Structures are given as C-alpha cells and as structure tokens.
Amino acid sequence: MARRGRKAKVGNVKLAAIGHLQAQPVLSEIENPLHNPAYDGESWNPKKITGLRNMKESALVTLEQRGLLDEAQTKAGDRFRMIWEALGGAGAGSFDYSREPVDGGGPRSALSDRQIQAGIDLADCRRVLGIGYDIMVKVAGEGKAVTELTPSKNLQRAYIEMLKQGLTALAINFGYENRGKVRKSA
Numbered sequence: 001m002a003r004r005g006r007k008a009k010v011g012n013v014k015l016a017a018i019g020h021l022q023a024q025p026v027l028s029e030i031e032n033p034l035h036n037p038a039y040d041g042e043s044w045n046p047k048k049i050t051g052l053r054n055m056k057e058s059a060l061v062t063l064e065q066r067g068l069l070d071e072a073q074t075k076a077g078d079r080f081r082m083i084w085e086a087l088g089g090a091g092a093g094s095f096d097y098s099r100e101p102v103d104g105g106g107p108r109s110a111l112s113d114r115q116i117q118a119g120i121d122l123a124d125c126r127r128v129l130g131i132g133y134d135i136m137v138k139v140a141g142e143g144k145a146v147t148e149l150t151p152s153k154n155l156q157r158a159y160i161e162m163l164k165q166g167l168t169a170l171a172i173n174f175g176y177e178n179r180g181k182v183r184k185s186a
Contacts, residue, residue, distance in 0.1 A: 072177035084141035086118035
C-alpha cells in the first residue's frame with residue numbers, strides 16, 4: 001500500500017496531506033509567482049504572498065531560516081539548484097545508443113537545449129566559485145546538510161563560511177546583488 005503524506009498542522013489549522021513524511025510545511029512569505037511587474041504597486045498584484053514552504057526542502061532553506069543567508073544569497077542558491085537539476089543532477093547521463101527507436105519516436109537526441117544551456121551555466125558557476133564549487137554542489141545541488149559532510153564543528157563552520165562566500169559571488173554574478181545591495185527588479 002502506498003504511503004500518503006501526513007496531515008500538516010500550522011498553528012490551529014490542519015492542512016491536507018502535503019509531500020512526503022519528512023516534509024515540514026510552514027506558512028511563510030514567498031514570492032508571488034503571478035506577480036506582474038507592469039502593475040507594480042497595485043493592491044491586487046503583491047510581490048510577496050503567504051504560502052506553504054517545506055522547511056526540510058534543502059539545507060539552504062534551513063540556513064536562510066537561521067538568518068545565515070540573505071535574500072540575494074538564497075536566490076543565488078535556488079538558481080544554482082535549478083541549473084544543477086536541469087542538467088540531471090550529476091551532469092549529462094550516458095545513453096544506450098544500441099536501443100532501437102520505437103514506432104516513429106525517431107532517434108534519441110543526446111542533450112536538450114535546456115541541458116546544454118545548463119551545462120554552460122554550470123561551467124560559469126564553477127569558474128566563479130573556484131574551490132568552493134564542490135561544497136556548493138553537495139549542499140545546494142545535492143541537498144546535503146553541512147552536518148552530513150563532516151562531524152567536526154570547526155569544519156562545519158568553515159564549510160558554511162565557504163558556502164556563504166560562494167553564494168555571495170554567485171549572487172553578484174547572477175545580478176541579484178551589487179556591492180551589498182539587493183536589486184529591486186530581480
């Protein structure tokens with residue numbers, strides 16, 4: 001029998017089953033996906049709305065909630081994760097070219113345009129991050145917690161500092177931050 005998501009409780013409100021058993025949904029302010037910049041300032045077009053956010057989604061969410069990351073760093077980490085996931089996690093997978101195409105499917109293309117662009121963007125991120133690329137991949141890309149990487153508290157603090165510096169560099173590279181200021185039209 002398939003497992004169902006647990007019923008979450010936010011305050012006194014019970015929510016429907018969301019996600020998996022490890023999910024920790026919390027009501028918080030999130031960016032409005034339907035926000036239209038052309039109608040900025042209108043009451044019916046807010047930039048932020050109240051929505052559900054899974055606090056166990058990634059280590060970056062945890063670091064943001066603890067106040068260790070600012071808005072630009074969080075956006076940069078989310079964008080890095082989207083690029084990483086677009087490429088398939090660990091890069092382009094191998095293909096079995098011996099498989100024959102079925103009923104009009106045609107030959108399988110090696111990479112999509114989105115994956116090629118993600119590879120270019122990931123190479124750019126590697127150039128920007130330098131030695132901090134590996135920690136960014138493990139935390140932002142693979143979603144590992146810093147505590148999973150090492151039991152040493154000193155190394156954990158060092159990894160968090162490397163991660164913060166890398167996220168700042170990515171935020172500047174992506175245009176989310178400019179000399180310490182978050183851009184308004186990101």
